[in-house]
Amino acid sequence: MADMVLDAKGLSCPLPILRAKKALKDLPTGATLEIQATDPGSVKDFEAFCRQTGNELVEHHMDDKVYVFTLRHTG
Amino acid sequence: MLDETNAKSMSIIVTKGTLDWAYPPFILATTAAAMGLNVTMFFTFYGLTLLKKDLKLKVNPLGNAAMEMPMAGGHMAMPNIMAALPGATALTTAMMKNMIKKKGVASIAELRDLAIEADVHMIGCQMTMDLFEYKPSDMIDNITIGGAATWVDTATGCDINLYI
Numbered sequence: 001m002a003d004m005v006l007d008a009k010g011l012s013c014p015l016p017i018l019r020a021k022k023a024l025k026d027l028p029t030g031a032t033l034e035i036q037a038t039d040p041g042s043v044k045d046f047e048a049f050c051r052q053t054g055n056e057l058v059e060h061h062m063d064d065k066v067y068v069f070t071l072r073h074t075g
Numbered sequence: 076m077l078d079e080t081n082a083k084s085m086s087i088i089v090t091k092g093t094l095d096w097a098y099p100p101f102i103l104a105t106t107a108a109a110m111g112l113n114v115t116m117f118f119t120f121y122g123l124t125l126l127k128k129d130l131k132l133k134v135n136p137l138g139n140a141a142m143e144m145p146m147a148g149g150h151m152a153m154p155n156i157m158a159a160l161p162g163a164t165a166l167t168t169a170m171m172k173n174m175i176k177k178k179g180v181a182s183i184a185e186l187r188d189l190a191i192e193a194d195v196h197m198i199g200c201q202m203t204m205d206l207f208e209y210k211p212s213d214m215i216d217n218i219t220i221g222g223a224a225t226w227v228d229t230a231t232g233c234d235i236n237l238y239i
Binding site: 010011012014015017018020021033048049051053075 | 094103105106109110111178180181189
């Protein structure tokens with residue numbers, strides 16, 4: 001269970017990334033954030049976001065047409 | 076690496092101010108800022124209108140043969156002769172805004188607010204202000220007014236420089 005859940009379903013690029021960044025700001029280092037998105041581009045985008053910011057992409061999977069990402073705030 | 080210490084930077088020259096062309100610069104600026112880059116936007120010519128307090132963005136397919144709208148399962152382009160008629164801009168703008176809302180795409184006003192919130196540095200072109208007779212009071216607060224040299228100075232230190 002993540003420390004915080006962000007519902008980004010129905011949002012298009014770049015909103016899932018921008019909302020995730022905002023949410024991470026409010027999380028202490030080491031805490032986890034679950035992001036739920038329906039934008040198919042978000043898979044590549046969250047990989048790139050984590051590569052650039054140093055946050056850890058713990059895992060991602062699909063749950064009935066929803067992309068679920070778990071990020072750890074390490075950046 | 077810390078979010079806030081990604082020392083990379085990006086500048087974008089924004090030259091277009093229609094509803095469609097307003098998207099690429101603001102999407103890239105907000106995303107880069109979210110990824111820790113220092114971002115500068117230089118608004119010149121028609122791009123300068125994107126800094127106006129009162130955003131009234133419009134789009135017209137006239138002369139843009141690539142602009143198709145999804146319609147009845149296919150795509151339709153508006154012939155130039157129709158796009159030139161009175162009301163065509165209002166119609167196309169309304170269709171585009173409706174699509175934007177329906178597809179969960181952010182509005183330009185929202186993206187601009189997010190860019191400001193993310194400390195994106197915005198420079199309005201002084202020459203364009205003078206040319207089209209805009210007053211600083213027409214523009215949003217917290218922008219810098221500067222010229223080509225201001226952008227060149229910024230761009231020499233940037234990892235990415237874009238012209239849109």
